[in-house]
Amino acid sequence: MDVLPSATRWVVVGAGFAGASTAWALARAGLGPGLILEREPTFGAHASGRNAALAKVTESDRVVRTLAVRSLRYLKRLDGGTGELLRPTGGLTLASGATYHEFERIRGALAAEGLDAAVLTAGAARRRHPLVAGLDFGAALWCADEGVVDIHALLTHYLQEARAGGFRVQTDCEVQELRVEGGRVTGVTTARGDVRADVVIDAAGAWAGRLGRARPLPLQPFRRHLFVSAPPAHAVAGLPFTWMEDAGFYFRPEGDGLLLSPCDETASRPCAPSTDPAAAELLAEKLAAHAPALADLAIRRGWACLRTFTPDRHPVIGPDSERPGLFHVSGLGGFGMMTSAAVGELAATRLAGRTPDWMDLGKVDPVRLAP
Numbered sequence: 001m002d003v004l005p006s007a008t009r010w011v012v013v014g015a016g017f018a019g020a021s022t023a024w025a026l027a028r029a030g031l032g033p034g035l036i037l038e039r040e041p042t043f044g045a046h047a048s049g050r051n052a053a054l055a056k057v058t059e060s061d062r063v064v065r066t067l068a069v070r071s072l073r074y075l076k077r078l079d080g081g082t083g084e085l086l087r088p089t090g091g092l093t094l095a096s097g098a099t100y101h102e103f104e105r106i107r108g109a110l111a112a113e114g115l116d117a118a119v120l121t122a123g124a125a126r127r128r129h130p131l132v133a134g135l136d137f138g139a140a141l142w143c144a145d146e147g148v149v150d151i152h153a154l155l156t157h158y159l160q161e162a163r164a165g166g167f168r169v170q171t172d173c174e175v176q177e178l179r180v181e182g183g184r185v186t187g188v189t190t191a192r193g194d195v196r197a198d199v200v201i202d203a204a205g206a207w208a209g210r211l212g213r214a215r216p217l218p219l220q221p222f223r224r225h226l227f228v229s230a231p232p233a234h235a236v237a238g239l240p241f242t243w244m245e246d247a248g249f250y251f252r253p254e255g256d257g258l259l260l261s262p263c264d265e266t267a268s269r270p271c272a273p274s275t276d277p278a279a280a281e282l283l284a285e286k287l288a289a290h291a292p293a294l295a296d297l298a299i300r301r302g303w304a305c306l307r308t309f310t311p312d313r314h315p316v317i318g319p320d321s322e323r324p325g326l327f328h329v330s331g332l333g334g335f336g337m338m339t340s341a342a343v344g345e346l347a348a349t350r351l352a353g354r355t356p357d358w359m360d361l362g363k364v365d366p367v368r369l370a371p
């Protein structure tokens with residue numbers, strides 16, 4: 001059994017996108033050393049290794065959009081135009097005609113950031129993307145800068161860079177509780193021994209917000225399913241990821257088939273959720289009603305995992321309001337991969353005691369969640 005160091009600067013709980021990107025950003029800022037402790041035998045075992053991999057910036061919510069746009073810039077630099085890390089599929093968000101003005105607002109915000117977005121009428125979208133011709137929608141928001149990420153490569157990148165900056169990653173190591181002395185968090189207790197730390201960073205995904213707190217943070221995990229289909233009648237090459245906003249489903253190419261989600265949202269306790277046949281039925285119903293061309297798709301496999309939200313659906317990034325020495329990076333909902341670079345950067349900036357000029361901290365600080 002590997003022996004843990006008795007003391008370090010930062011202990012990060014969880015090796016998903018929250019923990020890995022925070023450690024990466026701390027390492028980049030020269031703020032190591034630290035220790036990332038992951039309960040599972042591998043990193044990315046939960047939502048971070050099992051999500052839809054969409055890098056989507058056409059978001060209505062300003063906080064999520066700001067984080068996503070900032071992260072997309074980093075992803076593009078990292079990809080270097082090869083398309084290996086960030087497959088430039090483009091993204092197409094489809095909704096009823098009533099959404100046209102909201103789409104215009106998002107397009108304007110993205111244009112101000114130098115991103116390539118356009119609002120299209122349904123007719124123009126159908127001509128431009130013949131594969132969505134059979135879908136039921138009234139307006140479309142196209143963003144050429146959106147794409148599909150190699151999530152395992154990205155998570156590995158964060159962890160490698162963190163290691164290079166003095167972080168150690170220890171899997172198979174659950175943090176059982178926090179050590180608290182004089183009201184201050186001073187480290188963690190694990191089955192492999194105790195570790196003292198200047199700061200403990202709770203990046204435990206669906207399990208976050210419980211360690212060291214008499215009252216857990218109000219984080220709610222919701223189960224969502226993903227399915228992979230057999231090849232549809234039309235070839236999927238060149239298909240953008242396509243999000244049906246009102247109907248609530250999305251799909252993107254996956255090999256010669258599609259990866260699809262019925263955007264189901266069932267409250268769950270923190271766990272590795274099992275699949276529910278009702279989700280496949282929901283997907284079939286939505287396809288039959290809004291995408292008849294895809295209604296007969298054979299589903300090859302499916303899985304479920306958890307998206308964990310705060311009540312306002314913004315992330316939690318900042319020091320605990322009750323426990324000095326404890327810092328939170330959680331509540332990354334359905335956007336934790338595509339915002340990860342900016343989430344890590346924001347966390348590291350705050351951990352370094354600085355105030356970023358690009359985010360309203362009141363929107364993400366844990367103090368807003370106090371009862």
Ligand SMILES: Cc1cc2nc3c(=O)[nH]c(=O)nc-3n(C[C@H](O)[C@H](O)[C@H](O)COP(=O)(O)OP(=O)(O)OC[C@H]3O[C@@H](n4cnc5c(N)ncnc54)[C@H](O)[C@@H]3O)c2cc1C
Pocket residue numbers: 013014015016017018019037038039040043044045046047048049050051052053054055173174175176203204205206207223224225226261304305306307308329330331332333334335336337338339
């Ligand atoms: C179906 C679905 C589709 C999604 N699609 C997208 C998408 O297209 N784009 C996007 O950006 N996001 C997407 N997401 C969201 C994204 O996957 C999450 O926001 C992100 O992975 C959350 O990362 P995390 O590090 O907070 O949590 P996790 O990935 O769950 O990582 C937390 C880690 O902490 C560990 N842990 C917990 N407790 C302890 C402990 N006590 N000791 C040690 N380790 C512990 C866990 O084992 C886990 O590995 C999707 C999510 C779902 C469910």
